[in-house]
Amino acid sequence: MSIGSIVSAARETVAIRSENLSRYYRMGETVIRAVDGISLEVQAGEFVALLGSSGSGKSSMLNLIAGLDRPTSGSVIVQNRDLAKLSREELAKYRLHVVGMVFQSFNLIASMTLAENVELPLRFAEVERGRREELAREALDRVGLRARMNHRPSELSGGEQQRAALARALINRPKLLLADEPTGNLDSHTGTEIMDLVREFNQQLGMTVVMVTHERPLAERYAQRMIFLADGKLTDDRPNV
Amino acid sequence: MKVSDLSELALRNLRESLLRNSLTTVGISVGVASLVAMLSLGTGLQAMFSRRLAKSGLFDTIVVTSRREMRGMGREEQRNGPSPGESRVLDEPARTEIEKLPHVLEAYPDIRFATELRFEDKPHLTMVSALPESAKSNDAFDGMKGSFFSSETAPEVILQKSFAEELLGQTPPLGAPEPNVGDLAKPLLGKELVMRYAQREAAQGQPVPLRPADAGSGDDNFAGAAYSVVSREQKLKIVGVSDLDPETMRGPMRAKVFLPLRLAESLHVMQPTDLREISHAGDQPVYSSISVRVKDPSEVQAVEGSIKKMGFTTFSILDASRSLQQVFKVLFAFLGIFGSLALTVASIGIVNTLVMAILERRREIGIMKAIGASDGDVRKLFFAEAGAMGILGGIVGVGFGWAIGQIINFGTNIYLKSQSIPPEHFWAVPWWLAVFAVVFAFGVSLVSGLYPAERAAKLDPVQALRYE
Numbered sequence: 001m002s003i004g005s006i007v008s009a010a011r012e013t014v015a016i017r018s019e020n021l022s023r024y025y026r027m028g029e030t031v032i033r034a035v036d037g038i039s040l041e042v043q044a045g046e047f048v049a050l051l052g053s054s055g056s057g058k059s060s061m062l063n064l065i066a067g068l069d070r071p072t073s074g075s076v077i078v079q080n081r082d083l084a085k086l087s088r089e090e091l092a093k094y095r096l097h098v099v100g101m102v103f104q105s106f107n108l109i110a111s112m113t114l115a116e117n118v119e120l121p122l123r124f125a126e127v128e129r130g131r132r133e134e135l136a137r138e139a140l141d142r143v144g145l146r147a148r149m150n151h152r153p154s155e156l157s158g159g160e161q162q163r164a165a166l167a168r169a170l171i172n173r174p175k176l177l178l179a180d181e182p183t184g185n186l187d188s189h190t191g192t193e194i195m196d197l198v199r200e201f202n203q204q205l206g207m208t209v210v211m212v213t214h215e216r217p218l219a220e221r222y223a224q225r226m227i228f229l230a231d232g233k234l235t236d237d238r239p240n241v
Numbered sequence: 242m243k244v245s246d247l248s249e250l251a252l253r254n255l256r257e258s259l260l261r262n263s264l265t266t267v268g269i270s271v272g273v274a275s276l277v278a279m280l281s282l283g284t285g286l287q288a289m290f291s292r293r294l295a296k297s298g299l300f301d302t303i304v305v306t307s308r309r310e311m312r313g314m315g316r317e318e319q320r321n322g323p324s325p326g327e328s329r330v331l332d333e334p335a336r337t338e339i340e341k342l343p344h345v346l347e348a349y350p351d352i353r354f355a356t357e358l359r360f361e362d363k364p365h366l367t368m369v370s371a372l373p374e375s376a377k378s379n380d381a382f383d384g385m386k387g388s389f390f391s392s393e394t395a396p397e398v399i400l401q402k403s404f405a406e407e408l409l410g411q412t413p414p415l416g417a418p419e420p421n422v423g424d425l426a427k428p429l430l431g432k433e434l435v436m437r438y439a440q441r442e443a444a445q446g447q448p449v450p451l452r453p454a455d456a457g458s459g460d461d462n463f464a465g466a467a468y469s470v471v472s473r474e475q476k477l478k479i480v481g482v483s484d485l486d487p488e489t490m491r492g493p494m495r496a497k498v499f500l501p502l503r504l505a506e507s508l509h510v511m512q513p514t515d516l517r518e519i520s521h522a523g524d525q526p527v528y529s530s531i532s533v534r535v536k537d538p539s540e541v542q543a544v545e546g547s548i549k550k551m552g553f554t555t556f557s558i559l560d561a562s563r564s565l566q567q568v569f570k571v572l573f574a575f576l577g578i579f580g581s582l583a584l585t586v587a588s589i590g591i592v593n594t595l596v597m598a599i600l601e602r603r604r605e606i607g608i609m610k611a612i613g614a615s616d617g618d619v620r621k622l623f624f625a626e627a628g629a630m631g632i633l634g635g636i637v638g639v640g641f642g643w644a645i646g647q648i649i650n651f652g653t654n655i656y657l658k659s660q661s662i663p664p665e666h667f668w669a670v671p672w673w674l675a676v677f678a679v680v681f682a683f684g685v686s687l688v689s690g691l692y693p694a695e696r697a698a699k700l701d702p703v704q705a706l707r708y709e
Contacts, residue, residue, distance in 0.1 A: 092613060092618075095613045096614075107607075108608075124613045124615070129245075172613070
């Protein structure tokens with residue numbers, strides 16, 4: 001095996017690598033160091049939990065990985081792309097094809113039915129209408145919501161909405177699933193359902209999962225690895241045993 | 242994003258805040274309606290004037306004079322052309338030659354002379370001219386009381402209103418309202434006038450005198466010329482009184498009494514030119530001018546050219562019509578600017594609505610960006626919404642403007658009818674105006690969408706998603 005192929009194989013296994021990653025916000029006179037020099041690596045197929053109290057910088061870290069935000073300094077490399085060097089247009093493409101996101105507040109568009117919400121990323125990807133409907137049905141099938149595909153989000157329970165959001169995150173077959181407090185607005189029973197689905201995606205579809213949470217028990221139950229943040233700095237990084 | 246998806250999403254978003262977007266669209270349609278109303282008034286007026294002018298016979302008529310006629314209107318050409326002495330005589334052979342030119346409908350001599358008319362034994366001196374049958378459609382006779390000549394040779398006469406006033410001794414003082422034609426016509430129609438005139442009669446084998454005889458006094462038969470002048474009388478029946486002046490363009494030469502053309506020709510009335518054209522004298526009359534009617538105003542220039550080549554001086558009012566076109570262009574621009582004002586206000590409404598929509602849909606824009614929408618997708622979506630409002634507003638506005646025009650047309654015609662003026666269609670929405678209005682509304686709304694679309698496109702998704 002040549003050196004080159006070893007290196008590329010190693011690259012294949014690294015999904016996310018951040019080096020001295022920082023993100024500062026200016027709020028009037030004060031500078032808030034939301035992310036302050038974090039270096040870490042996430043292997044492909046890993047299920048990682050980002051833990052920390054409110055304001056620890058875990059959501060900012062997730063936004064940087066998602067390409068929604070740009071670092072002030074340092075780099076974040078996902079699937080061999082240095083996100084800091086991508087144009088706005090390229091970042092949009094990256095979010096569309098590489099990343100799937102779920103949020104605490106589900107973030108479904110209220111005026112659209114579930115099916116329309118789920119197929120929305122495919123519109124941006126300019127997929128044909130027929131293929132779009134087929135993929136949306138499939139994705140809703142996978143989260144058990146096929147029967148409700150023509151309902152609007154407001155007609156569904158929180159758990160159902162989050163499942164629909166998962167279906168939407170899945171639709172473009174991304175390599176990376178980023179979840180920001182996905183069970184934060186759900187009761188524990190529904191939360192468990194959602195987490196089971198996330199684990200299913202991780203294990204069956206081979207998606208790398210990075211989940212932000214402040215609930216340690218949840219992380220301990222599902223994640224393979226726990227990264228602790230405080231004041232924008234990495235304080236602990238350990239496998240979940 | 243594909244255009245079909247864009248328009249679908251745009252229309253969906255417009256339906257979501259139906260009231261606000263409808264109001265904005267109504268705003269645009271009012272703007273478009275005012276633009277359409279203004280411009281259609283402009284086109285309508287232009288069409289009406291064109292129709293009127295075509296009917297007036299001013300634009301399809303060429304006046305031909307001999308260059309010997311020093312009072313002709315084309316003075317410059319007289320200086321440039323052959324000297325008056327060498328020029329051709331405008332006589333009957335010349336008239337038939339002109340009439341045979343292509344595109345010429347008719348060429349009739351301009352017979353006019355000052356003479357005495359007796360009405361109820363009182364003499365009145367006035368200018369008389371002859372009218373061809375075709376003058377019937379001239380709109381100067383639109384408001385005429387009575388009827389046009391029963392035939393081209395009938396001993397009948399039509400009076401201009403002011404002469405009717407004179408006959409009745411009712412000339413109003415300056416500034417007083419003009420009397421109604423109907424009132425003037427009632428006591429005159431069917432009555433008889435006696436016209437006294439000087440007839441030119443060919444003489445047999447008499448030597449040519451140095452000076453022709455003075456015409457029109459007494460019954461003496463002046464001998465010694467190639468023709469003689471005989472005083473005659475002709476009884477004429479008043480058949481019509483015209484409200485308007487058919488000869489406004491003639492200035493001091495304008496006639497107030499009109500005879501049928503063939504009748505006037507058969508009378509062989511002494512013409513002013515006869516005095517000058519002694520050498521050509523004979524039975525063939527010499528005309529001071531000939532009016533040539535052309536089939537279409539566009540052919541006037543060509544016909545004028547051929548007549549000039551024959552050695553005559555011509556005058557047409559086509560140049561005047563060109564400057565009228567200029568006037569209408571300016572009028573159009575003004576009406577357009579005023580019409581556009583309302584559309585400008587409406588376009589500010591679009592900006593306002595879309596900026597509001599951005600604030601309202603901040604989160605939605607954030608979501609779309611988070612799941613992969615590019616700046617361009619968001620920008621295009623807002624553009625599509627602005628454009629959709631523009632097109633909808635444009636279409637509704639054109640209909641609206643058309644309806645306003647119809648109503649005003651209807652209303653004005655009721656008024657015109659009450660004033661016994663024939664109805665006019667002075668409001669027209671041609672298809673090009675409708676298309677232009679919709680395209681213009683679309684363009685204006687896209688421009689209005691520029692700022693909101695850019696603002697939406699540049700929205701930071703992290704900020705947009707932060708607040709729950």
